[in-house]
Amino acid sequence: MAAFTATLLKPWTPRVLQIRWSRYNPYYLEPEPRKEVYSTPETELTPEQLKERELKSVRPIKAAPPVVHSSVFSDPMISKFINMMMKGGNKILARNIMLQTLENIKRKQVEKYHKAPDAEKAGIECNPYVIFHQALANCKPVIGLVTIQRGSRHYQVPTPLTDNRQRFVAMKWMIAECRENKHRRTLMDEKLAQELLAAFANKGPVVKKKFELHKMAEANRAFAHYRWW
């Protein structure tokens, strides 16, 4: 009886402790996921690298985040896309959707490849990763609009976008398009595969949105001097 009440009164600790985003003590070192670093023998290392290795044997190391892979097949852009698609922390589902999307793209292209006559075969791209990267590159806007207040009016001022911002905007548009403007019963991987293939060919609603943004920026170029950075 006393033991049972003691278990009720003990302080509650969560089962999984969130370590990564807490503030690490500065003497914690970053983790090293690349395999080549571990396989080079000591003779080939510069003195700084040797020093780093010695430090690793005495200092503690931070926990590796789930985005970091040591696999040869890992791709940071795909990881970012999976993170953006994830809802409620369900990374497993988001990752499965992404893998299924890549499979769908590959299946469509390989089928087309095998049925095409020999002359057209060289023009058909079958690599889903190349298609993914090219599609997102086609969706990236070069120039964006920022709201600046002058007096009481708000103006849409054209401004250059950084690399990160461009990439973020392209992925966001792609995911939003697939979630909102499609038939309710189609699965996400089918929708994504369709949209990515369309963007690869520079057609489809996402590329259209990019061109509209460019047109708006062109229309508002008179206000460009409102920008002070």
Add this chain to the structure above:
Amino acid sequence: TYFLVTFSLKIMNIQVSQTRSLGTAAVEAEPPASGTRAIFRTVQQDPAHHSEQDLGQYYTLPPDHVCSVFPHGLPRHFQLQMKTFNETCVMVREPALELISHLKKADYSKPALRYLLYGVTGTGKTMTLCHALHYCSTQGWVVVHIPDAHLWVKNCKELIPSSYNSSRLDQPILASQWLKNFGITNKHFLSKIKTTKTYMWTKRESTEEGQPLGELLEKGLTRIKSSSDVMGALLRELRLQCSKPQDEGSGAFRLVVAVDGVNALWGRTTLRRENKNKVPHSLLALILAFCGGAIITSLSQSGSLFTPRLAYLPHELLGKEGFDSLDPFIPVPVPGYSEKEFESCYQYYIDRKWLQHSQSHTEEGKKELIFLSNRNPAVFEKLCAAL
């Protein structure tokens, strides 16, 4: 005139092949380059002549064979691969060769031998079964193929009490689908085999003695309510006629009964009433005793109900009752890919443009794939799908 004749013959050939391609689902695959032959493909396309030389190599099934022999037999992921690669290639592996050699040497005047394929999930039991069935159908046997016995004991949409025996239940949709596929597979036998007794389906309908099997099938397809009864009757007919010694009237035929997921017949069901279904009962009768053929079965954990995920041995999946009923049988273990087979599969995927990731063509990538899949065929296929 010679030139004109050859030219017109060529036109006719092109037209014939075009009409054929319109008829069949898949476009005919382009012929391989005449000089080189890929190392993972074998020249021998006839399963009767496959030998140890062809181990680990792929042979191609012609599209019309696929449509006629396997209307419902191939696993779903393989059907997708067929559609994508525009060809049907099956790897020649040891368990299949062993099975086929047993089938060649068996004595068919004695009761039928039972073969049981077992192995971990995803090692290729269903594909081995299909390879053996292809051999049987090229030799002209009657093929009774039940692609997944688990479908009969779970998730059924319509259950009606059987008119034949009121304590049992029927599944009309599944039965009528199976009858249609049976008709496609065994078209040439439908007129040759005749019924031996009169069957009463309802008060007004009956099939007389001496009618060909085709009539029986049509009855089952038109009257869906009695399709399970038709199926039971058909299995009974085949069993009786196959065991009969050869007489001058009907030619003797050899029967192969292939059941995938045979552990469903002795396992638990999710159906509300625990009465045994009509069809598994007649299937059981067929499996347990007939002469002049072979029974090839395979276990399957992936579709089974209330079995632990890692169980794969016959005793675990069949249970005591099932094991004792199936005993004696010839067990055929189906292992994962050997090194040579894995290499062959890897080269095949590269050739068919399935492995697209640039890193997957390197040694590092290949080592990683071997590590992640442990040379299990299904896991390897799933991994390669996304790469």
